[in-house]
Amino acid sequence: MSEAATAAKIEDPGLDQGVEKLTRDQIQSTILKVVNQENSARLRAMVGTCVSCGLCSEACHYFMSYDRNPYYAPVGKVKETLWEMMSRNGMVSKEFIRRAATTAYTECNLCKRCVHFCPFGIDTAYLMTVVRRICHLLGVTPQYLQDTCHSHSATFNQMWVKDDEWIDSLQWQEEEARDEFPGLRIPLDKEGSDIMYSVIAPEPKFRAQLIYQAAAIFQVAGSDWTMPATPGWDNSDMAMFSGDAEMMGRLKKKHYEAARRLRVKKIVMGECGHAYRSVYDMGNRWLGFKDMPIPIIHAIQFYCELLRAGKIKVASRITELCTFHDPCNTVRGMGLHEMGREVARAFCPNMVEMHPNREHNYCCCAGGGVINCGPPHKMTRVLGNRIKAEQLKATGAKIIVAPCHNCHGGLEDIVHHYKLNMKIKFLGDIIYEHMQKPGAVE
Amino acid sequence: MPKKLAYLMGAIAITVFFLAPALYSQTDMTHVIEDAYPSKERPPSVFPHDEHTYEIAEEFDLDGMSDCYFCHHYDGPDQDHMDMSVGIPCSDCHPVDPVDPDVTALTMAYHELCKGCHIQEKAGPIACGECHVR
Amino acid sequence: MHTVYIFLTGPMVWVSLLILVFGLIGKFIYLTSMAKKRDPWIFNYFQFKYAIKSILIWLVPFATMNMRRNPVMTVVTFVFHICLIIVPIFALAHVIMWEEAWGISWWTLPETVAVTMSFLVLGGILFFIIRRMKLPEARYVTRVQDYFILLIVALPFLTGLLAYYQIFNYQLMIILHVAAGHIMLIAIPFTWLSHLLLFPMLRGYVGSEFQGVRNVKDW
Known part of the structure; x- marks a missing residue:
């Protein structure tokens, strides 16, 4: 058993006090409103098509990090939230909503890695967004967020x-x-x-x-x-x-x-x-x-x-071994992985890929509002991304290039907790430090 | 003496009466024997010939050999039943794979003839394995 | 027996096929019209070339990353689905029944091949059942109805084989076989077996969304 498996229940006033006020009717009418009125064919098709094969499981860094606990598999999270809500026609308890909110807000980064794993392309990130919508309308949201x-x-x-x-x-x-x-x-x-x-x-x-x-x-x-x-x-x-x-x-x-x-x-x-x-x-x-x-x-x-237009030019290069972390939103969101590497390579010729990479890269475990849920939930995400630490460690790199704020936050915590001794840099950090600076005072 | 003769005549008459059907029966036929198929996908169909001839003779009360025409038809549905295909292999007219699209293929000919009648009469086997018994 | 068999292989075929076809068409219309009303952007983003590309790539064994990560599952899944679709369409006895009913006929599988493929379907289902029972992440999310649906798919093939080999009571077995086939056809639109239709629909959407909007492959 890793330390991850022993995580205790986390207190969060936003969640705990949020559920106190709820009534059964309110829960049911809100769920039905979100499921039947706000959402449509996409939700029904995705929930109805899932054959519960579990092939999405290994996409999720929480699943991999929490000793393959099926609770953290994408489909496991959907089972614990939407399946129940929909099959029970919204008749769920306060405790259920409390647990569903914890799952949707702090145990899923909406990184969409699982979309690449599902043969049907079921978007668990979207499904978790629906759960978050329900929780928001019920007033059950993590306090910091x-x-x-x-x-x-x-x-x-x-x-x-x-x-x-x-x-x-x-x-x-x-x-x-x-x-x-x-x-x-x-x-x-x-x-x-x-x-x-x-x-x-x-x-x-x-x-x-x-x-x-x-x-x-x-x-x-x-x-x-x-x-x-x-x-x-x-x-x-x-x-x-x-x-x-x-x-x-x-x-x-x-x-x-x-x-x-x-x-x-x-x-x-x-x-x-x-x-x-x-x-x-x-x-x-x-x-x-x-x-x-x-x-x-x-x-x-x-x-x-x-860089391509020659408006900024390389003055010096980083000699240390670097690796490039693909943020979910720029890769699975806009396919910027090659552009990011092009910029990084210009300044860091000594690059090593982490595996998997590009559109299959592991999430930083901070995005999706998870890091914004604040200190109470910090260890959930740090322990929930052991797999990322292992992935980073395997590269042997000294510097991680990560062009995303949330990734920085998440990776810093991981690097610190797992004692990886790596520096994390934005592309901006590298460019500023290593570009030619005409007109600059030394 | 005339009494003895009468007995003899009676015996002959009875014998002839009971043997007569044997002239046009296939007492030993239990399965459809068909050599036209290059390879057999299923076992030959069960077909007790004489059960059918008795059945048809009783049911339709046709005269003598014209009963045979019920199955052994020849040159289309000839109402006079003068010509019959008794003794001619089915596959002579119904090849396994006919060139002429109007000619019923051998398999279909069997199926239509056997199954068609069984369905109509609500009697006899109609599912694949009921005839093609392993 | 006569009447039951004639009903099941006659009028009931119409009933099942109509339920299957109109069930799927109805599902398609229901989902698209609902999407048009509430998520109209799905159609704005939909691009045929990306939809087709996504569908095709996910229909090629080992073309996607997750298929390569799970080679056993990939092989079993593909073999299972291919056999599941091919056998009922090209089984000799089935084609003969179409020919008897409508006079239309097409190529048929040699009986030994059809039998082998049916065993492969049953083997696939056995694999899925064992996988669901043994693999924690699959067991955790498997519902009773999932086994039930696997059973619905298994029965036509199981009874088909028993009828083929004429084990137990043939007449009963053939009726069970036809009935099980009907149950499977009718179950398709109303269970996750409808992924027959929803696989291309969802992949079309996801393919358009990822390749078209997000500029990234979806496999």
Whole structure:
């Protein structure tokens, strides 16, 4: 038995107090509403087609890490949640909802790896999103995750960043960067720019260095860019993960509208996976856009274009052995695995692949809102991703390149817990450090 | 003496009466013997010939040899029943794999004849293994 | 016996086939119209070439990563499904019955091959049953109805073989065989056996979604 198998029940006020208030009628009517009215053929087809063969099991890092406990297999999670809810016509207990919420919020990262394993292409991530929707409507959501959603509702960003704090942070980073690049600006609200750069709220909150680095790259590349001074600057979307689809729609609308107001040609997003998912996959559809209403590209695409166009050039290379982690949202979401490798290889010639990789890569176990469920659930995900630690260890690499914030968070915890002694870098970190910097003061 | 003669005549009459059917019967035939098939997928069909001739004679009360025409038909459904195919192998007219699409293939000819009658009469075997007994 | 057999091989065939065909058509219409109403974007994203590609790739043995990871399961699954579909369509006795009824005929399997394939179907089902009982992740999610559905699929082949070899009471066995066949056909639209239809539908959707929108393969 590994340490994973001994995990105890986790207390979470959001879940525990959330279920206290529930009545049976409320549970039933909510489940029926979500299952019968909000969702449609896709849900029925996927639940009705499953032959319960269990072939999806090994797709899930929780299953692999928790000693192949079938409870954590994708189909096992569906059995514990939707099968019961649907076959009992919504007549389930409070305790059932409590357990279902734990499963859907903290034991599934919605990474869609299992879609690649299922012969029918049953999307367990989607099914877990349906469960989360039910839990959200019932008011049973993990406290930390719900806090970020409240922040989204109140401020349109995830981290309670006030409007003036946002501008302050940008100006602070601009000031810092001007020591290195004397002419550098972080243009605020510059209408008619080519690019609107959007980030997730944790960047100004506690990873402001990333904004500095991005500004430096824009400066070197000579891009015509801007960042919005008003709400809409945060592209993150925890509401999408909590099941608050209405708020998800409002957030994306605000984001697209900020870009329209600034009349930019496209939006470039920072190295964030879930935010990308919310603009190309979920938010746009909720709002009725087939594609993104304005071209939006992920930092991986942007950096790759800059490299290919020769706008940034390699000055030095990393000699240590590197490996590349494919974030679910950029790979299974947009197929950016080759672009990501192209950028990484330019600076890290000494690359080794982890196995499996690309669209079959193991999840970081932080995304899907799982890391946002906060400290109470930290060990669930750290112990739930032993398989990732083994996968990383097998590469023998010293540096993990991971172009996603959530992946960083998750991988850092894993590297620390399993004592892997590896560094984790964004593409931005590497480019900033190793590109040619004309006009920079040494 | 005339009494003795009468007995003798009676005996002969009885013998002839009982032997007569033997003239046109196949007493030893228990299965359809068909050599036309290049290979046999199923065992030959059970077919006690004489049970059928008695059955037909009783049921339809046809005269003498014209009973045979019921199965041993010749040149289509000839109502006069003057010509019969007694003694001619079925496969002479019904090849296993006929070139002419209007000609009934051998298997179908057997099946239509046997099964068709059994269904109509609500008697006799109709499922595959009931005739093709292993 | 006569009447039962004639009914089962006559009018009942119409009943079963109509239930099967209209059940599947109904399911298709129900799902597509429901999707049109609530998830209309599925049709906006649907692309025929990606749908076909996804379906074809998942129909080729060992073409996908998960098939290569589970070679035994892959071989058994493919052999099982191929035999399951081929035997009823091309079995000699079945074709003869079509010919007797409608005068249409087609190529038939040699009897020994059909028998072997039927044994393979039963072997496949035995494998699935044992796998469901022994493999923890499969056992955990297996419901009673899953075994029941496997039984529904097994029975026509089991009774078919017993009837072929004329073991036990032939007349009873042949009636059971025909009845079991009807039960299987009728069960298809109402159980997960409907993956006959839903496999291409779901793969079409997933293929379009992944290859078309997400720019990544789905196998």
